Amino acid sequence: xxxxxxxxxxxxxxxxxxxxxxxVGAVIVNNGKIIGKGYNKRETLKDPTAHAEIIxxxxxxxxxxxxxxxxxxxxxxxxxxAMCAGAIISSRIDRLVIGAKGPKMGCxxxxxxxxxxxxxxxxxxxxxxxxxxxxxxxxxxxxxxxxNRK
Amino acid sequence: xxxxxxxxxxxxxxxxxxxxxxxVGAVIVNNGKIIGKGYNKRETLKDPTAHAEIIxxxxxxxxxxxxxxxxxxxxxxxxxxAMCAGAIISSRIDRLVIGAKGPKMGCxxxxxxxxxxxxxxxxxxxxxxxxxxxxxxxxxxxxxxxxNRK
Numbered sequence: 001x002x003x004x005x006x007x008x009x010x011x012x013x014x015x016x017x018x019x020x021x022x023x024v025g026a027v028i029v030n031n032g033k034i035i036g037k038g039y040n041k042r043e044t045l046k047d048p049t050a051h052a053e054i055i056x057x058x059x060x061x062x063x064x065x066x067x068x069x070x071x072x073x074x075x076x077x078x079x080x081x082a083m084c085a086g087a088i089i090s091s092r093i094d095r096l097v098i099g100a101k102g103p104k105m106g107c108x109x110x111x112x113x114x115x116x117x118x119x120x121x122x123x124x125x126x127x128x129x130x131x132x133x134x135x136x137x138x139x140x141x142x143x144x145x146x147x148n149r150k
Numbered sequence: 151x152x153x154x155x156x157x158x159x160x161x162x163x164x165x166x167x168x169x170x171x172x173x174v175g176a177v178i179v180n181n182g183k184i185i186g187k188g189y190n191k192r193e194t195l196k197d198p199t200a201h202a203e204i205i206x207x208x209x210x211x212x213x214x215x216x217x218x219x220x221x222x223x224x225x226x227x228x229x230x231x232a233m234c235a236g237a238i239i240s241s242r243i244d245r246l247v248i249g250a251k252g253p254k255m256g257c258x259x260x261x262x263x264x265x266x267x268x269x270x271x272x273x274x275x276x277x278x279x280x281x282x283x284x285x286x287x288x289x290x291x292x293x294x295x296x297x298n299r300k
Contacts, residue, residue, distance in 0.1 A: 083236025
């Protein structure tokens with residue numbers, strides 16, 4: 001099941017890729033239903049908060065009619081940054097499934113782990129490495145395309 | 151000047167207070183001009199990302215026509231959480247002026263400091279304690295009001 005949902009997150013990432021955005025995609029699942037999805041639109045929307053995860057969380061909270069996404073799982077192709085890890089805490093998502101690691105900005109284990117901090121009022125269960133190869137490859141392809149374009 | 155802009159952030163916080171939202175307000179200043187402001191609307195918008203800082207950052211990036219808020223200063227009545235500190239990094243805000251500390255969720259020095267992390271590609275200059283008393287008092291008044299209401 002994790003692979004199936006990560007495939008859908010990858011589909012979102014490909015939408016970002018095709019619009020010259022860093023290719024990250026996310027979906028949020030609650031009770032077996034997709035309640036939110038998103039892909040990075042930072043350049044398109046000229047908005048530094050328009051990461052895939054934030055867009056998916058906004059959609060999911062509108063779907064559920066409240067800001068608490070308890071019982072939800074987020075699938076994301078690349079490890080969330082500080083802002084997105086913070087948004088995951090803020091929305092009370094219970095489980096996070098990650099494709100590729102984010103060695104520079106990732107805040108779910110790579111540079112630090114915000115989701116397992118005893119100071120905060122919420123912790124998140126993390127699974128790494130689902131479709132890691134594909135999630136990592138699309139990032140490499142994107143930066144190669146960007147270099148060739150310049 | 152810091153007190154003048156923090157007064158405006160406090161005005162935003164009072165708008166949150168009057169709508170039964172945790173009273174946090176923020177303004178963003180660039181070249182002496184207010185380019186974004188916001189107050190917490192988490193309950194009103196049913197959106198876990200609708201903190202004062204995120205709303206102000208979205209407005210400022212629309213104003214400047216791009217996601218980089220270089221040269222900008224954010225004034226916020228309460229120390230930003232992980233999500234908002236991450237958004238401040240993501241938007242390349244240069245300076246952050248804080249009213250009251252956030253001992254439970256604050257990520258700019260209280261529980262940790264995300265804005266001075268050598269792993270990340272951006273650091274932020276922080277000033278604490280501007281109108282601290284007022285920024286702290288409105289929070290106390292709010293939670294007292296909330297307890298009385300229950």
